[in-house]
Amino acid sequence: MARMKFLCDGERCIHCSGCVTACKNEHEVPWGINRRRVVTLNDGKPGQKSLSVACMHCSDAPCMAVCPVDCFYQTGDGIVLHNKDLCIGCGYCFYACPFGAPQYPSTGNFGGRGKMDKCTFCAGGPEADHSKAELEKYGRNRIAEGKLPLCAEMCATKALLAGDGDMVSTIYRERVLARGFGSGASGWSQAYGEQKRERAREGAGAPKDK
Amino acid sequence: MTTESPESQSSESKTILSRRFLLKGAVLSAGAAGAAAAGVIGTGQDAQAAAETRNGAGYRETEHVRRAYEAAGF
Numbered sequence: 001m002a003r004m005k006f007l008c009d010g011e012r013c014i015h016c017s018g019c020v021t022a023c024k025n026e027h028e029v030p031w032g033i034n035r036r037r038v039v040t041l042n043d044g045k046p047g048q049k050s051l052s053v054a055c056m057h058c059s060d061a062p063c064m065a066v067c068p069v070d071c072f073y074q075t076g077d078g079i080v081l082h083n084k085d086l087c088i089g090c091g092y093c094f095y096a097c098p099f100g101a102p103q104y105p106s107t108g109n110f111g112g113r114g115k116m117d118k119c120t121f122c123a124g125g126p127e128a129d130h131s132k133a134e135l136e137k138y139g140r141n142r143i144a145e146g147k148l149p150l151c152a153e154m155c156a157t158k159a160l161l162a163g164d165g166d167m168v169s170t171i172y173r174e175r176v177l178a179r180g181f182g183s184g185a186s187g188w189s190q191a192y193g194e195q196k197r198e199r200a201r202e203g204a205g206a207p208k209d210k
Numbered sequence: 211m212t213t214e215s216p217e218s219q220s221s222e223s224k225t226i227l228s229r230r231f232l233l234k235g236a237v238l239s240a241g242a243a244g245a246a247a248a249g250v251i252g253t254g255q256d257a258q259a260a261a262e263t264r265n266g267a268g269y270r271e272t273e274h275v276r277r278a279y280e281a282a283g284f
Contacts (some may be wrong), residue, residue: 001268032282146272153269158282163275171283 003078004121004143005165006152006193007172008052008185012159015040015050018161019151023054026122026150027139035119036151052151052160055080055101056191063093063102076164077143078165079121084137089113119144121162122149133200146154165192 004187015038023029023036041047057080061162064072065078072093091113095100104113124141127134134141142150152162161168169185176182267277 004269004272031219035220124220143269144267146267146270147274152282153278158284161282164269164271167279171279174283 001076001163002166005078005168005188006054006056006121006149007161007168007185007188008043009159009172009175009183010049010051010186011103011179013038013052014159015158018154018156019052022150022154023119026142027120029117029139030105033117035101035103037136051186052098052155053187054151055097055100055121056099056135056187057119057121057143058191059193062098063094068091068092072109073126073172075123077123079143081120081123081127081138082116082118082126084115084117085126087115089115089119091116091186099187117200119149122147133184 009040017038020034020036020038022032027035029035036052038050038052040050040138042049057074059078061072061074061080063082064074067082068090068118069086069088071083072080074080089104091102091104093116094100101118104114104116106112106114112201120138122140122142122146124130124134125138127137129141129144141150147153149162152160152195161171172182172185
């Protein structure tokens with residue numbers, strides 16, 4: 001079965017924020033929430049590059065591990081989704097996520113944050129596909145329509161890739177070979193490097209990377 | 211005019227305080243147990259309902275997706 005992954009090619013991203021706008025418009029994301037955002041590394045210095053960042057749908061998702069009400073689940077395609085009916089807005093997932101993906105609609109008195117919102121890989125939520133409830137809570141379900149996330153499809157320079165992990169890595173590898181250099185797949189080892197994390201959990205007796 | 215000795219006053223206040231703590235403890239523990247039970251039942255029902263509706267079509271490599279991969283590969 002295909003494993004869905006995101007990859008942002010730092011050599012191609014021009015920080016146009018087209019992905020951010022496409023996501024907000026497609027899903028009618030509430031004011032104050034950005035499911036996707038573009039960050040600039042080494043701003044104004046040699047080696048400056050921009051990256052489009054959102055939920056990476058990690059293999060061993062830390063948000064799933066820390067959620068006290070177990071509102072996260074992973075689909076067969078590896079997409080990490082959550083149930084807004086179960087979410088209590090505690091914010092644990094926000095602190096656990098290495099990509100800062102979970103967002104909250106409000107900062108009220110007594111720590112009230114509202115229901116967490118994050119990238120769904122355009123795959124909706126636990127409600128029935130294309131239902132009104134799914135559209136209102138999670139946005140459009142493009143995956144069920146046989147499409148890919150709009151942020152990637154809309155990307156003008158095709159810096160942002162989304163879809164089957166094997167296909168995405170093949171496309172990126174071909175690019176690196178063609179241009180003769182590549183800065184690496186940002187976030188991939190953290191999001192999809194499950195073997196390393198399993199070894200780390202096993203402890204000191206486990207073989208170490210050289 | 212009657213005056214109570216400080217010792218008798220302190221022993222009486224101790225009794226009242228301990229009774230208060232006992233009652234407060236009983237009320238809190240009963241409430242917590244009820245809330246926990248309701249939470250467990252509620253969460254179980256919600257999770258079951260959510261699991262029943264997780265019937266998404268999932269990823270399919272359609273013509274649209276193939277064209278998107280081709281466009282990304284340029």
